[in-house]
Amino acid sequence: MARIVLKFGGTSVGDIERIRNVARKVEAEVRAGHQVAVVVSAMAGVTNQLVSYCREISPLHDAREYDAVVSSGENVTSGLLALALQEIGIPARSWHGWQIPIRTDGVHAKARIVEIDTTELDRRLSSGEVAVIAGFQGISPQGRIATLGRGGSDTSAVALAAALDADRCDIYTDVDGVYTTDPRIVAKARKLSRITYEEMLEMASLGAKVLQTRSVEMAMKHRVRVQVLSSFEQAPGSALPGTLVVDEDEIVEQELVSGIAYSRDEAKITLIGVADRPGVAAHIFGPLADAAVNVDMIVQNVSEDGTATDLTFTVTKSDLDRAKQVLELAREDLGYRRMTTDPNVVKVSVIGVGMRSHAGVAQRMFAALAEKGINIQVISTSEIKVSVLIAEEYTELALRALHTAYGLDAA
Known part of the structure; x- marks a missing residue:
């Protein structure tokens, strides 16, 4: 039995059928005997729409109210996924960032995580309940909802994996791993089975869109093993695994250039x-x-x-x-x-x-x-x-x- 954190991005939960697909992936991990926490993004396009609403109503908006608006997308997704899991017989409940709580600094719209109290999450996971957590958000020192900046759900997932002492953090997205370069441009690009934290950090900061830079920094700092997988092409236990982001010591022989x-x-x-x-x-x-x-x-x-x-x-x-x-x-x-x-x-x-x-x-x-x-x-x-x-x-x-x-x- 392992404790794992699964993160699903916006395209992975883009509509009700995709949320049901995510529920089936979570069910497979639970049936395998694992303790599972799930971090979700807003449904594809929702955050952009909420941001546009804020800008339309107030170009120079209050960042605290902006956070209250844009964080609602993840709240909806977490509730829907919890319902989907309950519907197939998996005990689950949704969590907003403030309920855990995930404590942040006071810099709204680009807050940084300061501390995560996992006392109640630990108890719920140990009892066999799946925790479905709204990514991208926490609670500021003033008690207001604070968001972590675009792509912040990756950071939420890695931070929770570190705080929960998880065995692994699986990031499900619309690609099946990290490639040597953009396969849309180079047909001969190949998927890497493993890549070091440092290499992934460089690739993320230099234009690769697979993982958000801050999430890689946090994974490297806390030595969280991260796996990048596809929501659409793979099932747990598939013969086609994703890419593991790991410490340099876990890679026996390094390529001269990885990507x-x-x-x-x-x-x-x-x-x-x-x-x-x-x-x-x-x-x-x-x-x-x-x-x-x-x-x-x-x-x-x-x-x-x-x-x-x-x-x-x-x-x-x-x-x-x-x-x-x-x-x-x-x-x-x-x-x-x-x-x-x-x-x-x-x-x-x-x-x-x-x-x-x-x-x-x-x-x-x-x-x-x-x-x-x-x-x-x-x-x-x-x-x-x-x-x-x-x-x-x-x-x-x-x-x-x-x-x-x-x-x-x-x-």
Whole structure:
């Protein structure tokens, strides 16, 4: 017997028949003798509709009331799934975040979990009752409903798995695992049986949509074994398992590169003719930080005479206009000659913990792109990844070339 947490996303509970399908999956785990807690998202499209209602009625809305509205989608789903389980003879009850309670900080719309009191959940699970928990929500220090930000149900599930000392946290979604790259673009992409927390964190932060970044951070911190599965193609005990996200020690032999991620949500800004003096970078990036503009890749070129520099960096597409406005207002203080911007770029990254012990990973990437005539605009690296910025029109060509270059193509 194991204690497991199952999480079902919006598409998995998109209508009544899909909720019944989820109930059957939960039933199979219960019949196998496991203690089961289930975390659910709102039905597909519901949260977007609730958000639009808030924006329509009040563009500058009170975040506390926003949370009260948008959290209701998960409340509905948890109640419906509890009813579906009861209908097939499985004892179950629904739980809202405040009933457990899941305590958060007071930052509404993007709250962080502080503590989970599992006393009553432990008792109910031990008695054989299934706990159906509304994801994405908790209770603030002021006693108000607080939501965890978009994708927060993944975080709810992992946090509950850690607090309940669960053997595993299964994330059911509309894909059957984590792939070496986007299979919609690269037909030879293959599903990984296991991936490390660090690799999954890099892939999630660099554009892969399988798991929410904060949930992976929490899983890594608390060493929660996470499995990614499909709600539609698999049943418990299937011969086609999903992908396990585990500690590096659980993977016997590491691939040089485990996956290739990409992000289209990039825009490039170049400041030309910036005075080359100490503190100029702080003068540029300080106002951007104050305006809540997140800067990612950065490259600096110093002129031959050492008096001026060109500074290139990337921001998200949604932050581009705000970043331009901030930099234009500060132009006299910063002293740059000209600013250019380009929203038609994409960041492509190769990821793998095997890089730590192998040389030549970046060189292979650069050679593969050069062979296809793809120009690299910006480069950034970390211990287990190499990222490059290229023109958006070359996205598919680059992904396919790199997938082949690192031997990731399925046989």
